[in-house]
Amino acid sequence: MDVRRMLASAAEGDQAAWNSLVERYSGLLWSIARGYGLGTADASDAVQMTWLKLVENLESIADPARLPGWLATTARRECLQVIRRSGRTRRLVDLAAAESPPEPPPVDDDLLRSERDRALWRALGKLSERCRTLLRVLMASPPPSYAEVAAALGMRIGSIGPTRQRCLGHLRAVVLADEVLAPDDREATRDR
DSSP states (O other): OOHHHHHHHHHTTOHHHHHHHHHHHHHHHHHHHHHTTOOHHHHHHHHHHHHHHHHHHGGGOSOGGGHHHHHHHHHHHHHHHHHHHHHHHHHHHHHHHHHSOOOOOOOOHHHHHHHHHHHHHHHHHTSOHHHHHHHHHHTOSSOOOHHHHHHHHTOOHHHHHHHHHHHHHHHHHHHHHHTOSOHHHHHHHHHO
């Protein structure tokens, strides 16, 4: 079912059409929310508010082909709202955490994977905004189509692949230069 029909059917109360919209675009919305560094609860709030805004505006979407861009913009605004609302609370939580240092966790494979993932996120943070956004959107699960990515990010479809390759090259260079990964992980990155 195409987006135009899904929107029209959802506006008429068709639950299956609504479910199709949610299934198609949830990955995009979650990747945007996670890109703002929101925790699971805050990201969930931002995503849910984005869907609520769509429900409120179902009949006023003028160009259904631009729905991914509309959703992305709305999700960004909702993320900023969540950040503004939780700003004071987050600072208090940070202060409380600073007063009572956590106990060191046991070393295991999950911990090592978690550390590697954090190092990669730090390296990703050193990329340009455009690269960070593109890579986060492309990492959504399920991955969005290039048409959805193009609409959400205002890019030409033909430039997504080459831009993605350049961004991954920059990420690889940051990882290798900063030595943010253990030697074995850096070797695996270098070989790709």
